[in-house]
Amino acid sequence: MQQQETPLFKKGTQPRRLVAPDGVPASVLLVDDNPAKLAALAAVIADMGLEVTTATSGREALRLLLQRDFAVILLDVKMPVMDGFETATLIHGRPKSAHTPIIFVTAEAGKDSERFRGYTSGAVDYILSPIVTEVLCAKIRVFVDLFYLQRQLAMQTEELQQSKLLLRQLASYQEHIKEEERKRIARDIHDELGQSLLALRIDVSMLHARTRAMHPRLNEKAGEALNHIDTAIRSVRAIINDLRPPVLDLGLQAAIEWQLEEFRQRSGIDCTMQAKDADAHCDLDEKRATTLFRIAQESLSNITRHAQATQVHVELYREGRRLYLRIKDNGVGMADQKKLNSFGLVGMKERVSMLGGELKIDSAPGKGTVLTIAMPLD
Incomplete structure (x- = not known):
């Protein structure tokens, strides 16, 4: 008497179609050595609005995973040469597909030890034949929704980066x-x-x-x-x-020296300046030189208003392809760390950042404040 083959599907309702956030449908990989099963599974999944790719062996599946990303993989357990467990282990052993969810498809429930082996080899779930269409689609939908959310997050992150870039350009x-x-x-x-x-x-x-x-x-x-x-x-x-002081046309060092002398006459605060590699400003374009001059101007103004300092020391030096401006005072420092994020200091950081530079502030109560700017010469 001929054994009756277990049907692949139980009757179910039509699956709901999934809509990609960018209009590009997610891809699902089906791996089975039985072409008839592949065709039947592909027909159901295609009705969900997904792109279906099939492979008849584990090796073919691995080759496909090198070419593209998949939202989920449906993997037959019993296949010749390389079974589902070996295939799953190799899939998750490759960085490109290490986190791709795998659902095992099998006609037998198997022992607990076999199922445990499946989970340890990378499976996230099992589907048993005969397959209930609604169950299959529901499980696929979970992982496709997650895939779409990740894609949407990546799109939003890229848009945010573009917006930040645009704002900086503006x-x-x-x-x-x-x-x-x-x-x-x-x-x-x-x-x-x-x-x-x-x-x-x-x-x-x-x-x-x-x-x-x-x-x-x-x-x-x-x-x-x-x-x-x-x-x-x-x-x-x-x-x-x-x-715009005309002295800025003579270079950044001359402009800051003039600025310090003006500041000393107005405030009575003792000012000193140390400049190394005096020709460093020659490689600095006008925009960067003007920005450094303006920040030095604003820093000296802040010292007058808040620092209660008696001494200010400025250093201008070059290291490699970066020019450094350091302004140090011996004032009261910043007791409230929130002041480090004040509107004026944030504005300074933004102006420096727009030109590829960095601004760092070191301050402690009673120990003064040190403002250091590193500006690329390129």
Whole structure:
């Protein structure tokens, strides 16, 4: 009497189709040495909206896994040459497919020891024949949903990185526009207002000289006017220097030395500077030099307002293809570590980061603050 073959499927309902987040359907790998079973399984899974790839041996499955990723693998246990256990062990032994879920498909429940062997070789589940369509689809759906979630997370991560890059580019462009606008305003003030004040001073100076003997009261008024004009000229020069000091054209070292002297005169704080490899700034482009100058300017301003320091020491030196600017004070330090993430310091870090550099702050209560910037020369 001929033994009746166990049917592969029990009757079930039509499986629900899965929709990929990017429109690209997930791939499922079916491995079985029986072509008829492969065709039947493929027909059911294809109705779920998935892409199906088949292999008739473990070796063929391993070759396919080198070419692409699969959301889940349905693997027959009993196959000639290389059975399902060996195949699963080799699949999870390769880094590319180490975490690919494997579901064993078998017609026999087997012993507990055999099932334990299956789980230890990498299987996440078993499906027994005859297969209930709903059960098969439900188990596949779990792993495909997880695969789609991972893909969606990767897409969102990439979008986030692109958004961060775009924001940095916009911020960099904004800084560029601000510096260009500062230069334009400084140039206009120098060429228009500065020259007008200079011409006015010449005329008033001549008036002051000619009225010295004949018109004492007019001469006195002319002298007062000269003082007012000189004050206005000094104010204009200060504004121009704040917008973009001409000394920056002589290089970063000269600009910072000038800045420190101005800071010392205003604050009375003792300032020293040490520069190594004086030609290092020659390899620094204008954008990076201006950024370092502005950060030094803001740091000195912060020292005046918060540090209660009596000494400031600045170092400018080069190591390899990086230029370092270190600003150290002997002030009260930062007792509140939240200040390290204040708006001003975060803004400094962003401006340095946009140019490929790094900014580090070391501070402790009563031990002062050290701000170190590493800026690439390239």
